[in-house]
Amino acid sequence: MKIVHIADEVIETVWTLLEKGSCTREMVKSAHAGSAGYVVDDEVLGGLEKSGLIHFAGSDISLTEEGRAQAMPIIRRHRLAERLLVDVLGMTFEEMEESACEYEHTLAPGLTEAICTLLGHPRECPHGSPIPEGDCCRRAESSVKTFVKSLDALSIGDEIRITFIRKSDPVLVGKLVSFGVSPGKRLKIRQKFPAYIIQIDNTQIALEQDIAAGIFGLKL
Amino acid sequence: MAPEKRHWKRILLIGLPNTGKSTLFRRLVHRGGRVSAFPDSTAEVQRGNLRLEGQEVEIVDMPGIYGLSTNADSEKVARSLLVEEAPDLVIQVADAKNLKRSLVLTALLAEFRLPMILVANMADEAAQKGIRIRRQRLEAALGIPVIETVAAEGIGTAALLSALPQRKAPSLRSRLPDKIGKSVEDLAGLMASPAMPAGARRGLALLALTGDEETSRWTLQKAEIQDYSAARQIIEETGRPFYRPLSLVCSLAHEGWAESLARDSAEQSPVSSTPWLNRLGDMALTPVAGSLTLFLVLALLYFAIGRLAAGLLVDLLVNRFFGEGVSPLLERLAEGIPWAFLQEIALGPYGLYPMAIVPVLGLVLPVVTFFYFSFGMIEDSGYISRLSVLLDRLFRRVGLNGKAVLPIMLGFSCVTTATMSTRVLDSRRERFIAIFLLSLGVPCSAKLSLILVILARVGFAAFLTVFGVVFLLTVLAGVMLNRWMPAEPSHFLMEIPAIRIPSLKNVLQRTFYRSWIFLRESLPLFLISALGLFSLAKIGFLSWAEELAAPVIRGGLGLPPQFAESLLMGFIRGEAGIAVLSRMVDSGVMDHRQLVVAMIVTILFAPCVTNFMLIVKELGTRKALAILALVTAAALSTGVVMNFLLHWGRFEF
Numbered sequence: 082m083k084i085v086h087i088a089d090e091v092i093e094t095v096w097t098l099l100e101k102g103s104c105t106r107e108m109v110k111s112a113h114a115g116s117a118g119y120v121v122d123d124e125v126l127g128g129l130e131k132s133g134l135i136h137f138a139g140s141d142i143s144l145t146e147e148g149r150a151q152a153m154p155i156i157r158r159h160r161l162a163e164r165l166l167v168d169v170l171g172m173t174f175e176e177m178e179e180s181a182c183e184y185e186h187t188l189a190p191g192l193t194e195a196i197c198t199l200l201g202h203p204r205e206c207p208h209g210s211p212i213p214e215g216d217c218c219r220r221a222e223s224s225v226k227t228f229v230k231s232l233d234a235l236s237i238g239d240e241i242r243i244t245f246i247r248k249s250d251p252v253l254v255g256k257l258v259s260f261g262v263s264p265g266k267r268l269k270i271r272q273k274f275p276a277y278i279i280q281i282d283n284t285q286i287a288l289e290q291d292i293a294a295g296i297f298g299l300k301l
Numbered sequence: 302m303a304p305e306k307r308h309w310k311r312i313l314l315i316g317l318p319n320t321g322k323s324t325l326f327r328r329l330v331h332r333g334g335r336v337s338a339f340p341d342s343t344a345e346v347q348r349g350n351l352r353l354e355g356q357e358v359e360i361v362d363m364p365g366i367y368g369l370s371t372n373a374d375s376e377k378v379a380r381s382l383l384v385e386e387a388p389d390l391v392i393q394v395a396d397a398k399n400l401k402r403s404l405v406l407t408a409l410l411a412e413f414r415l416p417m418i419l420v421a422n423m424a425d426e427a428a429q430k431g432i433r434i435r436r437q438r439l440e441a442a443l444g445i446p447v448i449e450t451v452a453a454e455g456i457g458t459a460a461l462l463s464a465l466p467q468r469k470a471p472s473l474r475s476r477l478p479d480k481i482g483k484s485v486e487d488l489a490g491l492m493a494s495p496a497m498p499a500g501a502r503r504g505l506a507l508l509a510l511t512g513d514e515e516t517s518r519w520t521l522q523k524a525e526i527q528d529y530s531a532a533r534q535i536i537e538e539t540g541r542p543f544y545r546p547l548s549l550v551c552s553l554a555h556e557g558w559a560e561s562l563a564r565d566s567a568e569q570s571p572v573s574s575t576p577w578l579n580r581l582g583d584m585a586l587t588p589v590a591g592s593l594t595l596f597l598v599l600a601l602l603y604f605a606i607g608r609l610a611a612g613l614l615v616d617l618l619v620n621r622f623f624g625e626g627v628s629p630l631l632e633r634l635a636e637g638i639p640w641a642f643l644q645e646i647a648l649g650p651y652g653l654y655p656m657a658i659v660p661v662l663g664l665v666l667p668v669v670t671f672f673y674f675s676f677g678m679i680e681d682s683g684y685i686s687r688l689s690v691l692l693d694r695l696f697r698r699v700g701l702n703g704k705a706v707l708p709i710m711l712g713f714s715c716v717t718t719a720t721m722s723t724r725v726l727d728s729r730r731e732r733f734i735a736i737f738l739l740s741l742g743v744p745c746s747a748k749l750s751l752i753l754v755i756l757a758r759v760g761f762a763a764f765l766t767v768f769g770v771v772f773l774l775t776v777l778a779g780v781m782l783n784r785w786m787p788a789e790p791s792h793f794l795m796e797i798p799a800i801r802i803p804s805l806k807n808v809l810q811r812t813f814y815r816s817w818i819f820l821r822e823s824l825p826l827f828l829i830s831a832l833g834l835f836s837l838a839k840i841g842f843l844s845w846a847e848e849l850a851a852p853v854i855r856g857g858l859g860l861p862p863q864f865a866e867s868l869l870m871g872f873i874r875g876e877a878g879i880a881v882l883s884r885m886v887d888s889g890v891m892d893h894r895q896l897v898v899a900m901i902v903t904i905l906f907a908p909c910v911t912n913f914m915l916i917v918k919e920l921g922t923r924k925a926l927a928i929l930a931l932v933t934a935a936a937l938s939t940g941v942v943m944n945f946l947l948h949w950g951r952f953e954f
Contacts, residue, residue, distance in 0.1 A: 101541050102541045209543070250790070250792075252371050252373075252513075253792055253794070254549060255367065255368060255370075255371065255546075255548060255549055255552065256367055256792075256794060257794070258549065258552055258553065258556065259317070259367040259368065259402065259405060259552065260402070260794070260796065261399075261401070261402055263553065263556060271583070271586075272583075272586055272587065274588060275588055275690060275691060275692075275693055275694050276690045276693045276694075276703065276793060278586055278690065278797065282399060282401070283398055283399060283430055283432070284398075284399050284402075284796060285796070285797040285799075286794070286795070286796055286797065287586075287686070287689070287690045287693075287703070287793070287794070287795050287796075287797050288792075288793060288794045288795075289693065289702070289792065289793040289794070291792075292792060292793075292794060
């Protein structure tokens with residue numbers, strides 16, 4: 082196992098733990114306890130501090146500017162890969178985890194952008210963690226290459242499998258889920274004006290344009 | 302188990318919106334109530350009684366809910382009923398057509414460890430869609446009785462009643478993700494109150510974890526937590542590893558379980574529905590065919606209510622039955638009464654007979670009954686939610702959305718009921734706007750019936766003018782409120798139930814019940830206001846008040862001073878105010894042009910007392926007074942403008 086690879090794994094762990102709230106030496110060590118082929122100990126962590134990727138404050142660990150810059154694309158690739166595997170290839174969460182770890186190191190930058198565009202610039206991974214924005218997201222590229230589209234970009238009669246819902250209001254998202262509008266569901270667009278009518282299972286649901294624009298799916 | 306006699310106190314009916322809870326409730330307590338084919342219809346808690354094992358048991362019907370963790374009014378009510386009122390049994394009503402969605406709620410309710418029964422309602426519609434429920438499998442998986450019903454027809458209610466005494470708590474194990482399950486246990490452990498059953502503690506703990514901030518606070522307070530900071534810490538730590546709100550994490554977990562159970566226990570065979578009915582339902586949703594449908598529905602309504610009831614039937618009743626039959630008889634009877642005073646109270650110009658009995662029984666009741674019937678047919682067919690889709694964009698212009706179509710339509714039945722039903726709207730802003738517009742421009746069926754009767758005699762131009770002006774003013778008010786009030790997001794999201802042929806039996810039952818309620822409420826108030834007016838006339842107050850109001854009424858509105866009586870009575874009971882107008886036309890003190898102005902003012906003028914009191918309760922005194930003032934100002938100024946325009950244009954009707 083190359084040292085560079087271990088460094089990537091560790092800063093990725095630190096990033097994830099920090100997102101969730103806090104990151105300590107112990108947490109990082111135990112997160113890698115089961116890893117095959119390498120051990121993360123104080124020596125490894127010390128090495129990372131020397132190379133300017135992480136920073137210690139007591140037992141807490143944070144990422145340096147450089148560390149963040151290095152971890153960001155890894156996180157992005159990993160989470161995009163997860164989306165690709167789940168949304169397009171229909172893998173289960175367990176299957177996904179292993180493959181995603183491979184992709185995060187191997188995807189070329191151009192390919193990452195292509196996948197991101199293909200998936201409709203998703204903001205969250207299947208677990209719900211945020212996917213860092215790439216240049217393509219900021220340019221909001223959409224073209225025929227985009228496979229995952231929001232309902233307002235699809236046409237009447239289209240059938241999709243919902244991949245994600247991009248709405249920040251948790252009450253609204255909860256309501257959508259209880260109506261059966263949740264990732265993985267098949268949905269058919271019946272009508273788009275004056276309001277959207279979608280059909281899921283045996284239920285017809287009416288919703289406004291604004292909500293429809295936040296529901297993304299893969300055309301079947 | 303020993304056949305020991307258990308104590309029964311309370312049964313709770315719970316379920317997603319539009320699953321037929323209220324219909325079932327009525328079946329169980331043999332008592333009428335308003336239920337519609339529109340999602341979120343029962344806006345408040347209904348209570349009734351039923352006899353069970355020789356005891357009187359209270360049964361509570363509550364608003365439809367999707368979950369328990371948000372601060373929506375309906376969920377707040379559900380939470381406190383579940384926790385505070387300690388039900389002996391929870392009956393969950395599910396839509397048999399879509400069992401999965403209800404099972405998500407079942408999984409949540411099961412966490413409370415209360416005895417439950419699952420009712421798969423609307424089994425007939427499910428069968429029509431080719432869905433067959435495998436009851437045994439469901440019962441085995443849940444560990445509680447499962448009963449199939451068609452509440453609207455009363456099918457299955459007997460089976461349900463006989464299953465009530467089983468009182469089994471669900472045996473399904475918790476479907477919460479492990480980490481959350483553990484935190485629930487930890488949190489429940491912190492709840493000291495020994496009086497509280499373990500299940501309630503679990504339930505509260507789950508709500509504290511998954512609820513929004515206010516819910517969480519409420520829950521911790523209810524649970525009498527001793528170590529508040531420890532509880533807070535558990536809540537925070539549990540949430541940390543998850544990016545989504547815990548409520549969503551849990552409902553997704555429940556969702557997965559529900560999906561597989563539903564797949565296992567509800568068999569879907571090829572659909573054998575009535576295709577033409579479905580096509581009709583789809584058509585009513587599209588702009589062009591939908592507008593045509595709406596036009597057709599309105600035309601039918603006008604014909605049935607405006608022509609048939611307000612014209613033909615009323616003419617028969619008032620002129621033939623009362624005019625030629627009852628009145629001469631009463632007059633002859635009255636001649637036998639020695640006291641002139643009594644004669645005057647009964648039959649004089651302000652007497653009870655012409656002021657209350659004839660208008661209520663001869664005019665309002667028949668039209669209102671026709672109205673309730675027509676509205677019942679529309680409600681029962683599932684058309685109103687289609688209208689919501691059609692009108693969503695237009696309603697947005699006045700600060701509402703498609704969801705407000707039901708409250709506004711209900712207003713044409715009874716503005717007070719409609720005011721109550723605005724609770725289905727999401728924001729306080731929408732509620733204020735809806736209640737304001739209801740008070741201003743929506744005449745209730747009782748008022749409407751008299752308006753139609755009077756206008757039928759004057760002609761169609763008058764009809765168009767009156768309703769055109771009222772409509773325009775209402776829309777204008779909505780647009781202005783929408784612009785002035787600070788914006789708030791409002792989401793239009795609702796289920797569209799299948800269109801169905803209304804059940805005549807149901808509709809007739811409901812019509813009878815509503816008409817009876819109407820009569821019971823209206824007649825006494827009508828009599829009281831007539832008596833009040835009679836006394837005011839006797840003591841000379843009336844002429845004094847008329848003189849006082851004359852500058853506005855005669856000068857501004859160009860109306861005879863007696864119009865003050867109409868406004869006065871209208872505040873007590875809307876239709877009583879219009880009855881005065883009718884008498885004024887008949888006695889020739891008012892011409893048709895004046896009538897049109899008077900009618901517009903009366904429709905727009907203040908909400909009746911019952912409605913006003915409800916508005917105070919719903920929005921607070923300040924806002925209620927603001928509405929009253931604004932509506933009165935709008936009514937009078939519109940009247941003045943109309944008077945001027947009609948005179949200036951030398952308009953004749």
